Amino acid sequence: MKDIDFFEKISCGALICKNDKYSTILKANSAFYKMVGYTKDEMKRIHKNRFSELVVDDLTEILEKVNQAVGAEKKLDYEYRIKNKDNKIMWIHDVATYDEENDLFHVIIMDITYREKELNKVRKNLERDLLSNLLNRAALEKKVKSTIAKKVTGLQSLILIDLDNFKCINDSMGHQKGDEVITFIGMKLKEIFDKEGIVGRLGGDEFVVYLENVSKVDLEVYLERMIAELEMTIEKIKIKSTIGVAYDKKGKCNFKELYKLADLALYALKKTNKGCYLIKEI
Secondary structure, three states: OOHHHHHHHOOOEEEEEEOOOOOEEEEEOHHHHHHHOOOHHHHHHHHOOEHHHHEOOOHHHHHHHHHHHHHHOOOEEEEEEEEOOOOOEEEEEEEEEEEOOOOEEEEEEEEOHHHHHHHHHHHHHHHEOOOOOOEOHHHHHHHHHHHHHOOOOOOEEEEEEEEEOHHHHHHHHOHHHHHHHHHHHHHHHHHHHOOOEEEEEEEOOEEEEEEEOOOHHHHHHHHHHHHHHOOEEEOOEEEEEEEEEEEEOOOOOOHHHHHHHHHHHHHHHHHHOOOOEEEEEO
């Protein structure tokens, strides 16, 4: 079989590219053009045969990896994103071999978008608490810390929620009934905050909400709604919420400091006045 036959018949995208900053395409097979949605003429006319113009991710990092492969005389084996003619983002696995004599790359690319979608589903499932369908403790803490690190304005709040008499439900009616309560609370918290906050379950009957750029007046509206909507009575056992709040007016606190302040407010209420909220400002 001739080389050209193999080049055309391979089901993956196959290219020969210059070793330049554009990875200029010298030759590509039909599978490549089908993958990206451009004809050979369109690729030449619209993108001047520059493969780099399809790449979504940071080219600096990719070019550095290319230079390392050339210097070490190794294959380039990398995964990154490109954009096809319909502006659809695709994940590809790129395997390239450097031809030193001709200063070019022989490249095979495979569409692995389906795999990334499945991996994203798995990642999201790992971040979720199974009963409440909220973020679990680790995922919530990571997301809040990331949000705080990117903050450019002040005003942030951390809300800790503890369910009063929840242990009575578990002890008198069994853990299945307790699980139903947790599921209900998770659903109500998602309703109350919709997409306005980061909401999670710490474990047991403890929940947390992080809010950005919410005034104290609006914060109190949220808290009043939580007190009202999270209350329930199950066979004469009344479930209420005790809520400790850290209100950081200048946005100076990190996650640990916010948590400590909210926990102090919650602890003070649990000793004296359950079923309401207390805001500690800083």
